[in-house]
Amino acid sequence: MTPAMDLDPATRLVALVGNPNSGKTTLFNALTGLHHKVGNYPGVTVEKKEGRVSVDGRLAFTLLDLPGTYSLHAQSPDERVATDILLGRTTHTPPPHLVLCAVDATNLERNLYLVTQVVDRHLPLVVALTMSDLAKDQGVCIDARTLSRHLGCPVVPVVAQKGEGLEALRQAITSVSLTNGHRPPWCATDALHREWESVRDHLHRVSHVPLPLASHEAIELLSSPEALAERTDRHDPALASLLRASVEKLDYLGIDRQSAFVESRYTWIRAVLASAVSSPDHARARLTDRIDRIVTHRVWGFLIFLLVMATMFQSIFSWATIPMEWIGSAFEALSAFVTSMLPPGDLRELIVHGAIAGVAGVVTFLPQIVFLFFFLGLLEDSGYMARAAFIMDKLMSKVGLHGKSFIPLLGSFACAIPGIMATRTIDNPKDRLATILVAPLMSCSARLPVYSLLIGAFIPGTLLLGVFSVQGITLLSLYLFGMVMALLMAWAFKKTFLRGAPPLFIMELPAYRLPSLRTVLYQVWERSLAFLKTAGTIILGVSILLWALTAYPKVSEDAPRSAQLEQSYAGRAGKAIEPLIRPLGFDWKIGIGLISSLLQREAFVSAMATIYNVRGPESTGDGRTVYDAMRDDRDPSTGMPTFSVLTAVSLMIYYVLAMQCLSTVAVVRRETNSWRWPAVQIGYMTALAYGITLLVYQGGSLLGWGG
Amino acid sequence: MRTEIVSLSSLAPGESGTVQGMHGLARNARQRLLEMGLMQGVRIRLVRRAPMGDPLEIHLKGYRLMLRDSEACSIFLERECTI
Numbered sequence: 001m002t003p004a005m006d007l008d009p010a011t012r013l014v015a016l017v018g019n020p021n022s023g024k025t026t027l028f029n030a031l032t033g034l035h036h037k038v039g040n041y042p043g044v045t046v047e048k049k050e051g052r053v054s055v056d057g058r059l060a061f062t063l064l065d066l067p068g069t070y071s072l073h074a075q076s077p078d079e080r081v082a083t084d085i086l087l088g089r090t091t092h093t094p095p096p097h098l099v100l101c102a103v104d105a106t107n108l109e110r111n112l113y114l115v116t117q118v119v120d121r122h123l124p125l126v127v128a129l130t131m132s133d134l135a136k137d138q139g140v141c142i143d144a145r146t147l148s149r150h151l152g153c154p155v156v157p158v159v160a161q162k163g164e165g166l167e168a169l170r171q172a173i174t175s176v177s178l179t180n181g182h183r184p185p186w187c188a189t190d191a192l193h194r195e196w197e198s199v200r201d202h203l204h205r206v207s208h209v210p211l212p213l214a215s216h217e218a219i220e221l222l223s224s225p226e227a228l229a230e231r232t233d234r235h236d237p238a239l240a241s242l243l244r245a246s247v248e249k250l251d252y253l254g255i256d257r258q259s260a261f262v263e264s265r266y267t268w269i270r271a272v273l274a275s276a277v278s279s280p281d282h283a284r285a286r287l288t289d290r291i292d293r294i295v296t297h298r299v300w301g302f303l304i305f306l307l308v309m310a311t312m313f314q315s316i317f318s319w320a321t322i323p324m325e326w327i328g329s330a331f332e333a334l335s336a337f338v339t340s341m342l343p344p345g346d347l348r349e350l351i352v353h354g355a356i357a358g359v360a361g362v363v364t365f366l367p368q369i370v371f372l373f374f375f376l377g378l379l380e381d382s383g384y385m386a387r388a389a390f391i392m393d394k395l396m397s398k399v400g401l402h403g404k405s406f407i408p409l410l411g412s413f414a415c416a417i418p419g420i421m422a423t424r425t426i427d428n429p430k431d432r433l434a435t436i437l438v439a440p441l442m443s444c445s446a447r448l449p450v451y452s453l454l455i456g457a458f459i460p461g462t463l464l465l466g467v468f469s470v471q472g473i474t475l476l477s478l479y480l481f482g483m484v485m486a487l488l489m490a491w492a493f494k495k496t497f498l499r500g501a502p503p504l505f506i507m508e509l510p511a512y513r514l515p516s517l518r519t520v521l522y523q524v525w526e527r528s529l530a531f532l533k534t535a536g537t538i539i540l541g542v543s544i545l546l547w548a549l550t551a552y553p554k555v556s557e558d559a560p561r562s563a564q565l566e567q568s569y570a571g572r573a574g575k576a577i578e579p580l581i582r583p584l585g586f587d588w589k590i591g592i593g594l595i596s597s598l599l600q601r602e603a604f605v606s607a608m609a610t611i612y613n614v615r616g617p618e619s620t621g622d623g624r625t626v627y628d629a630m631r632d633d634r635d636p637s638t639g640m641p642t643f644s645v646l647t648a649v650s651l652m653i654y655y656v657l658a659m660q661c662l663s664t665v666a667v668v669r670r671e672t673n674s675w676r677w678p679a680v681q682i683g684y685m686t687a688l689a690y691g692i693t694l695l696v697y698q699g700g701s702l703l704g705w706g707g
Numbered sequence: 708m709r710t711e712i713v714s715l716s717s718l719a720p721g722e723s724g725t726v727q728g729m730h731g732l733a734r735n736a737r738q739r740l741l742e743m744g745l746m747q748g749v750r751i752r753l754v755r756r757a758p759m760g761d762p763l764e765i766h767l768k769g770y771r772l773m774l775r776d777s778e779a780c781s782i783f784l785e786r787e788c789t790i
Contacts, residue, residue, distance in 0.1 A: 394759035509771035
């Protein structure tokens with residue numbers, strides 16, 4: 001027997017598996033601290049998290065956090081990744097040397113189902129009993145020793161949030177023997193066992209499948225013989241006839257092949273639990289019960305849901321603006337510093353107006369991303385997210401999606417990129433695609449600067465009923481409008497080219513628990529970093545390009561920047577598209593704004609600032625703000641204001657619906673693995689934006705609102 | 708005690724029953740429900756329905772699961788008399 005410590009710690013791979021909501025992530029964070037990196041599995045869009053764990057100050061092993069799964073009978077891309085790595089079916093990740101299984105102590109029976117499947121894999125195994133403090137509180141008494149004897153592996157109770165049991169767990173992982181083979185603990189009925197053995201042996205001997213994998217695949221084949229069609233050895237006539245004979249025999253005996261395998265595992269689990277666990281008759285979370293009575297109530301439930309949403313938006317829209325201003329002034333100071341250090345010229349312009357302005361444009365949104373993911377993290381970790389799905393599922397089912405799609409759509413309010421990334425939890429590819437396609441219709445935080453500029457300039461700040469400002473209501477309406485359009489389009493897609501069977505919606509409602517601040521903050525940290533990376537790199541390049549488009553060709557050194565802009569490539573393009581956007585009520589200056597924000601919406605604001613030759617909405621350099629400049633601007637030929645309230649509203653509607661975001665295009669391309677879907681998305685969104693804006697502006701003009 | 712076989716979706720909130728079988732479900736739905744513990748002989752309680760009537764929250768094996776009416780009406784159980 002090789003003791004585990006003999007293997008080079010740098011290459012020693014431990015896979016962490018567990019059910020969703022089993023406290024796996026908290027355990028992962030507690031074990032690895034900040035020493036982890038996040039990436040993607042090649043070819044698929046499932047997040048890969050790896051961390052290094054030290055014992056006694058020395059690197060002991062690498063911990064790989066596999067996506068949460070209820071079973072190794074995978075049904076979603078996430079679960080397939082976990083299953084394939086555990087079964088050694090992939091080439092991108094070597095099979096782990098050891099498996100660490102997170103088992104929720106408050107939900108032992110169902111969590112142990114996955115454990116029995118992992119045991120079949122014949123890999124060294126350590127079980128961590130998570131949330132064992134909660135189990136104790138509920139009066140559940142678990143004899144870890146007895147459990148360990150039955151499972152044939154170490155069982156360590158932990159309270160990851162408080163760090164209890166982690167040392168024992170690390171020791172168990174490093175000292176468990178790497179060669180201890182397990183025998184499948186559960187036993188199928190005689191007839192089933194015989195057929196299973198013969199299929200397994202055939203796979204092992206003829207198809208050369210390693211024995212543990214052959215055991216697993218024999219079960220898969222016997223429970224659903226149609227799975228044979230997806231195998232590489234599907235043309236093996238001996239396998240096909242063996243399988244057919246086995247299936248016939250079992251069917252003749254009246255054995256339900258699909259349920260028989262699942263049932264034999266559960267029968268074994270129940271026997272183990274009877275000897276290792278004692279729990280009171282009503283061991284259930286009373287607090288969760290009481291909370292749910294209110295949270296899922298037909299009146300209070302919706303009110304609480306709205307309140308939660310409102311708080312989240314309040315945090316994004318008002319609290320986040322404070323750090324946003326700090327970041328803004330820091331960048332302003334930086335560009336002032338660079339301006340004073342460098343001689344005037346193209347280089348200074350490039351750095352100040354291209355690079356710094358571009359980076360500032362992205363980094364300014366970081367506080368909103370941080371706030372959103374902080375809130376989403378709290379909701380997820382506390383268990384509320386599942387209730388939100390429970391409440392909203394009916395509504396989502398009307399458009400052919402399910403409650404799980406609601407969460408990515410909610411996330412898209414901050415930024416469609418993480419929202420689209422969050423669609424990975426949706427099992428059905430068509431539902432996932434429909435959710436991805438409509439996600440950018442949800443008003444993201446990059447639209448906020450555009451909305452606030454236009455609302456600030458053109459919508460009166462009067463109060464309705466003394467509390468609700470017309471500006472606030474306008475903002476809310478824009479968000480609602482985007483949401484309604486997203487649902488309508490999802491419905492249209494599900495009715496046409498994404499038509500399919502109604503999606504499966506089987507989801508656990510975990511017990512409420514106090515969210516772990518650590519887990520939430522880690523998530524915020526990971527997401528923020530991903531946001532800066534995805535958006536920052538592309539946008540830095542693009543903003544330099546856009547700067548060049550506005551800076552060349554040169555007019556003369558002392559011409560005002562607005563004149564320069566008018567003569568630039570961007571200005572010419574703005575004038576060139578004027579005939580096209582005139583029916584929408586937009587002139588060439590707005591055209592420049594549209595073009596400069598094709599790749600990044602918030603660029604509209606800086607384009608307006610440049611056109612009107614002021615620095616930003618808050619700038620008071622000469623007492624004039626962009627608001628004043630835009631309000632005072634008149635069409636030289638007619639003397640009419642360039643912007644009417646109707647123009648501003650049309651423009652905002654255009655921004656609600658138009659794609660205008662290169663980063664989203666890049667993410668959709670990555671998530672769908674083809675250029676087809678980003679193309680479809682850009683196409684339908686542009687058509688929608690143009691069509692509806694045209695309708696609103698022309699309709700409004702007819703009604704005489706244009707003046 | 709008098710018993711009758713009904714579908715899960717016809718239970719009233721608070722009522723319990725013992726699973727007798729599933730009929731007419733897609734293979735993957737059936738597989739997932741089995742793995743989640745919904746199998747013959749298991750006692751489940753309908754905890755509540757969502758505010759808009761669907762989905763349903765059920766209690767089984769010490770935990771809570773939500774599923775839609777469309778699946779629930781294919782799950783048959785022996786209703787327990789609650790008198």
